[in-house]
Amino acid sequence: MSAFGKWSTLFVAIEIPVCLLGIFFNAIVVLTILKNRYRLSAPSYLILSMAVSDFLSCSVAVPFSIVRHFKKEWPFGMAGCQAHAFTIFLLTLVSLSHLAEISAGKYLTITRSLSKQSFLSRRVVFRVITASWVLSFIFTSLPLVVWSHIYGLGGIGEICSDDQESPSPGEKAYFEIIFFCSYLLAFSVIMFSYFKIHQVSKHIVYNTFQMHLSRIAPAVAISQALLKRHRKAAMYFLTVITAFMLSWSPYAVVSLLAVLDVKTNGFVSSACGVFAKTSFFLNPILYAIISRKFRRRMVVVAPMSRRNQKLRPAFVTSVGPLAL
Secondary structure (H helix, E strand, O other), X not given: OOHHHHHHHHXXXXXXXXXXXXXXXXXXXXXXXXXXXXXXXXXXXXHHXXXXXXXXXXXXXXXXXXXXXXXXXXXXXXXXXXXXXXXXXXXXXXXXXXXXXXXXXXXXXXXXXXXXXXXXOHHHHXXXXXXXXXXXXHXXXXXXXXXXXXXXXXXXXXEEEEOOOOOOHHHHHHHHHHHHHHHHHHHHXXXXXHHHXXXXXXXXXXHHHHHHHOOOHHHHHHHHHHHHHHHHHHHHHHHHHHHHHHHHHHHXXXXXXXXOOOOOOHHHHHHHHHHHOOHHHHHHHHHHHHOHHHHHHHHHHOHHHHHHOOOOHHHHHOOXXXXX
């Protein structure tokens, strides 16, 4: 088997599980949140939007890549290639923006409204979600309107993405703006938010210690309990953010190098693009692993668990409000 054939086999071996697991687990997350929509915290709607984005990626975009592996060539024409690249790009930008918004929301909650479940109201969260989808759509639509050929086959022809090969000055400027305004900006917001969360947490711990010395025990206990709850939720999301960044960072770096006229191996570019798609099914798995409350709700919604619901009613009723 040629090197091309080996890489193609490896790629399809990754993308098929990503597609199937992503569809299943993201659907479970969406159903779980919708079933508990009356007891949701406002930030949970950002999780719902991300789950919808990941579900669409696995059910609409990834299958095109899988078919391409079996056909040994891209069978959907340039229009299909552009639609595929546009979809992946759009949904990735939506998820990335939501991760930055979740981080900023946790920072604002801990620093400005520690006693509340969330600093952001549902109305504000809905506006943020709408703005994320609209702005992401505008950003990803520009190449189709201004440079119709900017989306094309990349790497070794295994992926349809933003084609950075020999870009014009305008296209190069677009790629650089996207890299800095989406990836780096979101990463900076996330880093700043968690740095400030760490600083504020240390400050609150110090203040509660001083209050303890003054024997104001009830205030100490309340502050520590609230801080512990919000820090725990922030660490949950940090795990999800880290997984997403680890998945997409290699592809972002390779894309930037190509724009800067640094030659990269086609196999590496394709491998990074395929590896990035693993983020589509990692998120719902991480929700279940790191949040016991959410895991219990997911188990109740999952079809495989319905046979056992009558045998363990206490398991269902013991779960409190769903707040991520």
